[in-house]
Amino acid sequence: MDLLTFGEFSIVYNSFSFTFATMMAATLFFWLNLGSVAAAYRPALVVTGLVTFIAAYHYLQILISFGNAYDVTNGVVTATGKEFNVAYRYVDWLLTVPLLLIELILVMKLTQSETVKKATLLGGAAALMIILGYPGEIAGDMGTRQFWWALSMIPFLYIVFSLVVGLKSSITEQPDSAKGLIKIASLVVIISWSFYPIVYLFPNLGIESAYAAVEIGYSVADIIAKAGFGVLIYMIARRKSEAEGFKA
């Protein structure tokens, strides 16, 4: 069990709590706004809210597990012996990461066969990436961490490559008012997702307070990649609905 200073404990605990609140608020926002987009884009918005809903649930579990793992008395943090369950994060990613890619594909409203093909390939690669990362995350040994990082980078690079190249051709078929936003959404995926493999390596890079930095880094990345990205998906759905003559 990694020991934390009082400051580290507080900032990690508060970042979990903040992320939980953000994910809940985002879920309400997406679902309550379903009526403001055309019927064709509602599945994308439903999935967007599901992602933040699943994340809110897991952040609550993470918060509880973290709180149980430490005891804070008079500003001194001691380990209680109860384990901080890292698996919540990975189970969350396993569900939400493929859904996030599906969100992006759904909002583009491609043909059915294209949608199924892209969702299967990208969703499958995303699941593989998370599964390959887990053994390294729970390993104490830096060599093992690096090994699984390298394996997980293969599906990661495939996804980034597909987004840059594969979706580019589909973007040209989108209405002008939504093109810029779809490009921004793909960029947000690429940039925010790139945080994860960097944060993962903090312990290997010998960063100070690496344990706390990893948890805070993942929380910030999750807010951008789920709630922030979701707002973009919502805006794209609005623009495309308007371009198709939909009035809320």
Ligand SMILES: *C/C=C(C)/C=C/C=C(C)/C=C/C1=C(C)CCCC1(C)C
């Ligand atoms: C909402 C959660 C999201 C968007 C999570 C994304 C996670 C990744 C892109 C994780 C990638 C990883 C690697 C590429 C290598 C090291 C292991 C991971 C799983 C952290």
